[in-house]
Amino acid sequence: xxxxxxxxxxxxxxxxxxxxxxxxxxxxxxxxxxxxxxxxxxxxxxxxxxxxxxxxxxxxxxxxxxxxxxxxxxxxxxxxxxxxxxxxxxxxxxxxxxxxxxxxxxxxxxxxxxxxxxxxxxxxxxxxxxxxxxxxxxxxxxxxxxxxxxxxxxxxxxxxxxxxxxxxxxxxxxxxxxxxxxxxxxxxxxxxxxxxxxxxxxxxxxxxxxxxxxxxxxxxxxxxxxxxxxxxxxxxxxxxx
Amino acid sequence: xxxxxxxxxxxxxxxxxxxxxxxxxxxxxxxxxxxxxxxxxxxxxxxxxxxxxxxxxxxxxxxxxxxxxxxxxxxxxxxxxxxxxxxxxxxxxxxxxxxxxxxxxxxxxxxxxxxxxxxxxxxxxxxxxxxxxxxxxxxxxxxxxxxxxxxxxxxxxxxxxxxxxxxxxxxxxxxxxxxxxxxxxxxxxxxxxxxxxxxxxxxxxxxxxxxxxxxxxxxxxxxxxxxxxxxxxxxxxxxxx
DNA sequence: CGATGCATTGAGAGGACTCAATGCAGGTGG
DNA sequence: CCACCTGCATTGAGTCCTCTCAATGCATCG
Numbered sequence: 001x002x003x004x005x006x007x008x009x010x011x012x013x014x015x016x017x018x019x020x021x022x023x024x025x026x027x028x029x030x031x032x033x034x035x036x037x038x039x040x041x042x043x044x045x046x047x048x049x050x051x052x053x054x055x056x057x058x059x060x061x062x063x064x065x066x067x068x069x070x071x072x073x074x075x076x077x078x079x080x081x082x083x084x085x086x087x088x089x090x091x092x093x094x095x096x097x098x099x100x101x102x103x104x105x106x107x108x109x110x111x112x113x114x115x116x117x118x119x120x121x122x123x124x125x126x127x128x129x130x131x132x133x134x135x136x137x138x139x140x141x142x143x144x145x146x147x148x149x150x151x152x153x154x155x156x157x158x159x160x161x162x163x164x165x166x167x168x169x170x171x172x173x174x175x176x177x178x179x180x181x182x183x184x185x186x187x188x189x190x191x192x193x194x195x196x197x198x199x200x201x202x203x204x205x206x207x208x209x210x211x212x213x214x215x216x217x218x219x220x221x222x223x224x225x226x227x228x229x230x231x232x233x234x235x236x237x238x239x240x241x
Numbered sequence: 242x243x244x245x246x247x248x249x250x251x252x253x254x255x256x257x258x259x260x261x262x263x264x265x266x267x268x269x270x271x272x273x274x275x276x277x278x279x280x281x282x283x284x285x286x287x288x289x290x291x292x293x294x295x296x297x298x299x300x301x302x303x304x305x306x307x308x309x310x311x312x313x314x315x316x317x318x319x320x321x322x323x324x325x326x327x328x329x330x331x332x333x334x335x336x337x338x339x340x341x342x343x344x345x346x347x348x349x350x351x352x353x354x355x356x357x358x359x360x361x362x363x364x365x366x367x368x369x370x371x372x373x374x375x376x377x378x379x380x381x382x383x384x385x386x387x388x389x390x391x392x393x394x395x396x397x398x399x400x401x402x403x404x405x406x407x408x409x410x411x412x413x414x415x416x417x418x419x420x421x422x423x424x425x426x427x428x429x430x431x432x433x434x435x436x437x438x439x440x441x442x443x444x445x446x447x448x449x450x451x452x453x454x455x456x457x458x459x460x461x462x463x464x465x466x467x468x469x470x471x472x473x474x475x476x477x478x479x480x481x482x
Numbered sequence: 483c484g485a486t487g488c489a490t491t492g493a494g495a496g497g498a499c500t501c502a503a504t505g506c507a508g509g510t511g512g
Numbered sequence: 513c514c515a516c517c518t519g520c521a522t523t524g525a526g527t528c529c530t531c532t533c534a535a536t537g538c539a540t541c542g
Contacts, residue, residue, distance in 0.1 A: 097383065152325055
């Protein structure tokens, strides 16, 4: 891929934005330098701890954010406490939903997360003025819809073993989107309980399936979180592909 | 609700479009009479039988459609034949995905379906010229994403009984969106096997759960397809809300 | 050195699946 | 007009996978 990214008018680009992924692959790519500058005056960066509530069911819909780094989990909960994680978001995803109140989806930081937040009003005005921005949002929303539907197949039709393998595969590909080799190493961005809530299983079942994959030498685990996949193809087979 | 819909310039509106739901609640609502007229010259209506493939994995991405009536199921299949229905679409939903090849989702008619189809090129040009059209698409995509995530909770965390109740509730609300009373009667738009594929169950389990709901007098069934729900609240309880 | 917070492992129970038989309606042809 | 077929749907019996509940392991931290 092109290692040197072309970026005209670097001098006009706000400092904060220059190294930001959202500038290149995210929604901010739709903005001119001038608009970016204007927006950046109202934007604020912050770093939050795991489990921090970023979007609550009723909480602040007053701002939108770009994810700079880290993983955000979107989850739904039933009245009796049963929980389901319905999506994971990575940098440089856009967080928050224009034109609607979140219908019972809440967002929490899974890992430590850096975000760049803007006031709701500023974004919504820009959307109205910039069709290109709305186009970017449509693109991301379509991608999320695809991912949600992929996951529905996993939730509805795969066995526990296939689910866990699918999860590892998902993280592996998102952690290193451009990975060329077959071997990948990474840290799991979430606990066993979170993984269970993402897969529609119990954490005991997740643990047993991870142990089985380890014993079959499909994965290696140290310290509960650090995972090595020596051969992505073998993991892929376990995921039902 | 307003029984008499206001519709200016009826005289300019193409005949085919005048009674069409898409004109009011669907994407065509974004078009001017002139654009509608132009589009209608290239559009064609057709009625298809249940199980007709409307969008195949590789098949014709050459046209987009509005659903005039009937129910369309979106499904994904694994290599070994396991199947999952990942969404249902009703009138006046827009069928087909701009800017991308369908990633392994196919669409089949669940019931008899009437569609109004347009050439791919015409729509994509209009999208580029009409931000309002893209906005409508974003709206629909966001709605589909919400529905997909709701269903992920159902697939991942609900029991068989709750799943079947949730399905009946979904159909009941979509069949009569503006229903005021507690009682609803309708025909199921799909077979037991389809319902099972939507719920991530086997058709035997679906059948047993329907029988249980019938014996508990939560629903009434005649002729396998025709269902009456005397009290939506009681069904809602069964669905886990 | 306990305490605390995950994760793993084990034993038993239960819910959904599998496989198979039966039921039921509509259509067809003798 | 009835017999048969065909295509769903229902029902039954037994199995298995995942859950539940409980104990144990293993780090980190005060």
